[in-house]
Amino acid sequence: MTTIADVAREAGVSRSTVSSVLTGRKFVAPSTRERIEAAIAKLDFAVNAGARALATARTMTIGVMVRFHEAEFSPALAAYLVALSDAANAAGYTVTLLTQRDSEAAARTVIAGRQVDGLVLLNVVEDDPRLEPIATAGYPAVVIGLPEDTHGIDAVDLDFAGAGGVLVDLLAARGHAAATLLGWPRDLYDSGATYARRFADAVDDRAAARGMTITRQYLPVAPDHVRAEMRRLLGAPDRPQSLIVHNDAAVALLPQVLHELDLNSPDDISITSLHSAELTQLFGLPFTCVESRPQTVSEAAIELLLERMSSPAAETRVRLIDPVITNRETIS
Amino acid sequence: MTTIADVAREAGVSRSTVSSVLTGRKFVAPSTRERIEAAIAKLDFAVNAGARALATARTMTIGVMVRFHEAEFSPALAAYLVALSDAANAAGYTVTLLTQRDSEAAARTVIAGRQVDGLVLLNVVEDDPRLEPIATAGYPAVVIGLPEDTHGIDAVDLDFAGAGGVLVDLLAARGHAAATLLGWPRDLYDSGATYARRFADAVDDRAAARGMTITRQYLPVAPDHVRAEMRRLLGAPDRPQSLIVHNDAAVALLPQVLHELDLNSPDDISITSLHSAELTQLFGLPFTCVESRPQTVSEAAIELLLERMSSPAAETRVRLIDPVITNRETIS
DNA sequence: CTGAAAGCGCTTACAG
DNA sequence: CTGAAAGCGCTTACAG
Numbered sequence: 001m002t003t004i005a006d007v008a009r010e011a012g013v014s015r016s017t018v019s020s021v022l023t024g025r026k027f028v029a030p031s032t033r034e035r036i037e038a039a040i041a042k043l044d045f046a047v048n049a050g051a052r053a054l055a056t057a058r059t060m061t062i063g064v065m066v067r068f069h070e071a072e073f074s075p076a077l078a079a080y081l082v083a084l085s086d087a088a089n090a091a092g093y094t095v096t097l098l099t100q101r102d103s104e105a106a107a108r109t110v111i112a113g114r115q116v117d118g119l120v121l122l123n124v125v126e127d128d129p130r131l132e133p134i135a136t137a138g139y140p141a142v143v144i145g146l147p148e149d150t151h152g153i154d155a156v157d158l159d160f161a162g163a164g165g166v167l168v169d170l171l172a173a174r175g176h177a178a179a180t181l182l183g184w185p186r187d188l189y190d191s192g193a194t195y196a197r198r199f200a201d202a203v204d205d206r207a208a209a210r211g212m213t214i215t216r217q218y219l220p221v222a223p224d225h226v227r228a229e230m231r232r233l234l235g236a237p238d239r240p241q242s243l244i245v246h247n248d249a250a251v252a253l254l255p256q257v258l259h260e261l262d263l264n265s266p267d268d269i270s271i272t273s274l275h276s277a278e279l280t281q282l283f284g285l286p287f288t289c290v291e292s293r294p295q296t297v298s299e300a301a302i303e304l305l306l307e308r309m310s311s312p313a314a315e316t317r318v319r320l321i322d323p324v325i326t327n328r329e330t331i332s
Numbered sequence: 333m334t335t336i337a338d339v340a341r342e343a344g345v346s347r348s349t350v351s352s353v354l355t356g357r358k359f360v361a362p363s364t365r366e367r368i369e370a371a372i373a374k375l376d377f378a379v380n381a382g383a384r385a386l387a388t389a390r391t392m393t394i395g396v397m398v399r400f401h402e403a404e405f406s407p408a409l410a411a412y413l414v415a416l417s418d419a420a421n422a423a424g425y426t427v428t429l430l431t432q433r434d435s436e437a438a439a440r441t442v443i444a445g446r447q448v449d450g451l452v453l454l455n456v457v458e459d460d461p462r463l464e465p466i467a468t469a470g471y472p473a474v475v476i477g478l479p480e481d482t483h484g485i486d487a488v489d490l491d492f493a494g495a496g497g498v499l500v501d502l503l504a505a506r507g508h509a510a511a512t513l514l515g516w517p518r519d520l521y522d523s524g525a526t527y528a529r530r531f532a533d534a535v536d537d538r539a540a541a542r543g544m545t546i547t548r549q550y551l552p553v554a555p556d557h558v559r560a561e562m563r564r565l566l567g568a569p570d571r572p573q574s575l576i577v578h579n580d581a582a583v584a585l586l587p588q589v590l591h592e593l594d595l596n597s598p599d600d601i602s603i604t605s606l607h608s609a610e611l612t613q614l615f616g617l618p619f620t621c622v623e624s625r626p627q628t629v630s631e632a633a634i635e636l637l638l639e640r641m642s643s644p645a646a647e648t649r650v651r652l653i654d655p656v657i658t659n660r661e662t663i664s
Numbered sequence: 665c666t667g668a669a670a671g672c673g674c675t676t677a678c679a680g
Numbered sequence: 681c682t683g684a685a686a687g688c689g690c691t692t693a694c695a696g
Contacts, residue, residue, distance in 0.1 A: 001446050003673055014683045019675055026676095029681060046445035050385035051673035054688045059382060061428070066414060078410035082398060085431040094447075095429045096393070099417040113378030114333050115426075223616030252614065256588040282584065284555030335689055346667045351691055358692095361665060383689035386672045 002043045010039035022047055049094075062088050062305065063116035065098045065107065065130060067123040076276045076292065077122070080144065083298035084120060091306055093117070104129045111137045118305045120144065121153075126192030140309040142301050146194050146318065154308055156301045156319045160195045160274070163290040163323035164202030167244050167272045170288065172210040174331050176270065179207070179214055180240035182230070184247050186218040199246055199274060215240070221249040230257045234269070242270035242331070245287075251275045252283055266332035274323075288330045290323040297321050334375045342371035354379055381426075394420050394637065395448035397430045397439065397462060399455040408608045408624065409454070412476065415630035416452055423638055425449070436461045443469045450637045452476065453485075458524030472641045474633050478526050478650065486640055488633045488651045492527045492606070495622040495655035496534030499576050499604045502620065504542040506663050508602065511539070511546055512572035514562070516579050518550040531578055531606060547572065553581040562589045566601070574602035574663070577619075583607045584615055598664035606655075620662045622655040629653050 004022070008015045013032060020026035021036050028036070039045075053059040064084055066077065085095040096116060100106035107130045110116055118140035121130060126147050134141045135151035143150060146157040171179050181203055183189070184196050200216065207214045217233065220226050226249045233239065234257060245251045251273045258265065265271045265287070273289040280291060300319050308314070336354070340347045345364060352358040353368045360368070371377075385391040396416055398409065417427040428448060432438035439462045442448055450472040453462060458479050466473045467483035475482060478489040503511050513535055515521070516528050532548065539546045549565065552558050558581045565571065566589060577583045583605045590597065597603045597619070605621040612623060632651050640646065 001673095002444070004675095005673080015673090016675080016684080017682060020682085023675070027681075032681080044440070044444050046441045046443075048386070048445055048673050049447045050382040050391060051688090052675075053382035054380070054386055054690085055673080055675040057688070064429075066417075076410075078408075078413065081410065081413060081429065082431050085398075085429040086433075089432055095431075097396075097413065097417040097427045097429055099414050099427075100421055101418075108376070109378045111378075112334070112376050113380055115381045223614070249614070256591060259588060259592050282555070282581075284559075333689095336691095337689080347689090348668080348691080349666055352666085355691070359665075364665080380689050383672090384691075386674085387689080387691040389672070 001048070002045045003048070004045075006043055007036065007039045007045050010043060011035040057114075059115060059117050060092060061094045061096050061116045062118050062120060062302070063096050063098050063110055064120045064122060065103060067103060067125070067128075067130075076278050076294065079278060079294035080122060080298055083295045084302060087299045087302035091302065093302075104133060107133050111139050118142075118309050120301050120305060126194070138312065140305060140312065142305045142308065144297060144301050146198070146320075148192060148194060150316065150318070152316045154304045154317050154319075156297055156304060157195065157321065158292055158297060159320035159323055160199040161202035162320065163274050164199045164244075165206040166323055166325060167274065167290065168203055168206040168210060168212065168214075170272060170325070170331055171242055171244070171270065172207075172212055174270070176242045176331075177212055178240070179212060179242040179244050179270075180233075181214055181216045182219050182233075182243055182245045182247055182250050183216060184218065185220055189218075196246065203244060214244075219247050219250050221247065223249060223253060226250050227253050227257060230254065231260065234258070234263065235261050240269070243272065245271065245273040245275070248275050248279060251285060251287070251289075252279055255283070255286065265330040270331040272331065280326075286328050286330065288328045289326055291326065293321055293324070333380070334377045335380070336377075338375055339368065339371045339377050342375060343367040389446075391447060391449050392424060393426045393428050393448045394450050394452060394634070395428050395430050395442055396452045396454060397435060399435060399457070399460075399462075408610050408626065411610060411626035412454060412630055415627045416634060419631045419634035423634065425634075436465065439465050443471050450474075450641050452633050452637060458526070470644065472637060472644060474637045474640065476629060476633050478530070478652075480524060480526055482648065482650070484648045486636045486649050486651075488629055488636060489527065489653065490624055490629060491652035491655055492531040493534035494652065495606050496531045496576075497538040498655055498657060499606065499622065500535055500538040500542065500544065502604060502657070502663055503574055503576070503602065504539075504544055506602070508574045508663075509544055510572070511544060511574040511576050511602075512565075513546055513548045514551050514565075514575055514577045514579055514582050515548060516550065517552055521550075528578065535576060546576075551579050551582045553579065555581060555585060558582050559585050559589060562586065563592065566590070566595065567593050572601070575604065577603065577605040577607070580607050580611060583617060583619070583621075584611055587615070587618065597662040602663040604663065612658075618660050618662065620660045621658055623658065625653055625656070 004015050004018050008018045020028050021033050088095045121143045124143045124145040124147050131151045142154040146155050189196050219229050263269055271287045273287045277291040336347050336350050340350045352360050353365050420427045430438055453475045456475045456477040456479050463483045474486040478487050520528050551561050595601055603619045605619045609623040
C-alpha cells in the first residue's frame, strides 16, 4: 500500500508536512500543499485508519450495538442502522456493527480495547445488561429508547407521551367521548417497554383531562391471532367507534380486517395510530397517525454522542423527538 | 487504557510473551500462560485492535457496502446486516458499515486506506460503479446478488432460476396447464435486475418443457397501485386459475385483495410465490412459496470472502443457494 | 521456553 | 513555514 512516506517523496517534502495537510491542523504554504495534494491524487493515497487511530488515540469509529437478533425489530432496524451510519459518516466517523450474542461481554471487550470512540445502543430493554458496564467505565454512549433507569447514559427517543396526548386531542377535538386503545401484548407493558407505557399512560391522562373514556385492549402480535382478535372486536355489535392503535402487527393487518367487516374509515370508525415508519412505506397504511422517526432519532443520537465524547463530564441528557401527525382524514 | 506492557509487568514476563499468549501462535509454558491470563482478567485488558492491525497488516474487519438508501430494500436489509455481522464475528471479524452516498469514492478510500480486509456488497445492480475499482484493485470482495458481469468478483445469491423451476413443477404436478406470473414492474426486468429475469426466464423455460402456458403481468410496487391492479386482474371473469407471484408488494397485499374478492386459495385459485423472508414473519403470508434466505446467503458470503482473502488468485466463484419450498397447501 | 529490538503508518511537540 | 525524532500499542523474527 502507499504510505505517507511515498507521498512525501513524490512531493519532495517531509512526512510531517504531508501529515499537516492531511490533518489540516497546521498552516502549509499553498504551493507546498498543492504539490502534496497532487501527489496524494497521483498515488491514490488514503490514510491508514489504524495507524492514525494509534497515533491520535481516537478511532473515529462509533459502535452500534444491536441486541440479540429479534425478528420483531428487524424491519425497522435497517432504517436506524443506515441513518446512524449516514449521520456518523457526515461527522467523519465510521460505524461498526456489534451484534454479538453475549452483548455484555462484547461491551466489555470493545470498551477495554478502545475499539470505538463511542457507542450507540439499539433495542434497549429495561435492566439491559449492557448499560451497567458502560456506565461504570464512563464510556461515551447514547441509548436509543428510554429505559426507566438510564444509568446516567444519554438517551434519545420519540416523545411517546407527547404522541399519546396529540392523538387523544385529535379525537377529542372532533367530539369523541370514548376510544379504544389497541395495544401491544400485556407483558410488553409489564416487562417495562417504557415506550409502550409512556404512550398508553399519556393517552389515559389526556383522555381524563378531556373527559374521554379509554378502553384498553391488549392484542397479540402473531399475524393470525391479531387478525382474529381484531375481527372479533370490530365485528361485535358494540364495536368501538374510534381506535388508537399502538401495535405494528395490528395496524398492518387492520386494513384487511376493516375490509372483511365492510367497515370504512372514517364513516364507520375513526382510526388513529402510532407505528413504525416502515409500515406506511410497505403498505400505504391509510390512517391518521404518528410515525416513528428513525432518521431524526438517529441524527439526534449521533449528535448527542459527539457532544458527550467532547464533554464527558456534562450532565446526562434525554432528548425526546417531537411527534409529527400525518393527517389522512380517518377521524370523523 | 491498559496495555500489553501493564499485563507483562503484572505477570512478571516480557511483552512478547504476553503477545504470544494473545495470538496463540507460540507455545508458552502453562504456568506462565496462567499467570498472564490471570493478569489479563485482573486488569480487564483487551488488545487494541488498531495497534494489532498496524502490526499485522490485517484489520480483522469486513466492510459491508450498502448502496444509496433505498426504501424498497430496507425491510430485508436488516436481516442481511445482522446475519453478516454474526457470521463475521464467528470468524473473528468485525463488520463496518459503508453507506456513503458516493459509494464509488467510498470504495476507493476504503481500499486505498486498507481499512478493511474484505468487502461485501449489498444491493448490487447491473453496471454497479463500485465493482470496477474493486476488481482492478484486486481487492477481496464478494457480491450478494448476481450481476450479469461480476467483473471477476465472487458472488452469492439465491438460486432464482431453480426457484422458478420448482414452483412451475409444483403447479404442473397438480395438472395446471397455465399460470400467471405476477412480476415486478417491467423496468426492473429491463434495467437488469438479474434475479427478476433469472426467475421469470426459468419459469418460462420449465413451463415450456412441461407444456404449460405462462402469462406474464408486470405489477407496480406502490401499495395503492398494486392493490388496484390485482383487484382488476383477479376480479375479471377470465381471471387466472393459478398464480406465481414475484413482487413483494403484491404478495403482501394479496391476502387482502383475495378477501375483498371473496376468493379462497386453493379452492378458487392456486397461489405460489417467491418473496422476501421478512414478509412471512410480518404478515403470516399463507402461500406455498420459496423465500429468500438472508441467513444462509450471508453465511455463504462470509465464507466465500474468507476463502478469497486467503487465496486471492483462486478462480472466481458463484454460489447459488438452494431454494426451499414451504408448502402451505395453496395449490389445488 | 523467554526476552530485546525493530517496525507497522501515522501524529505531534519541538527545533530551526 | 518545514523537518527530525519520539511515540502510540502491538507483533514478529531473531537470539539466547
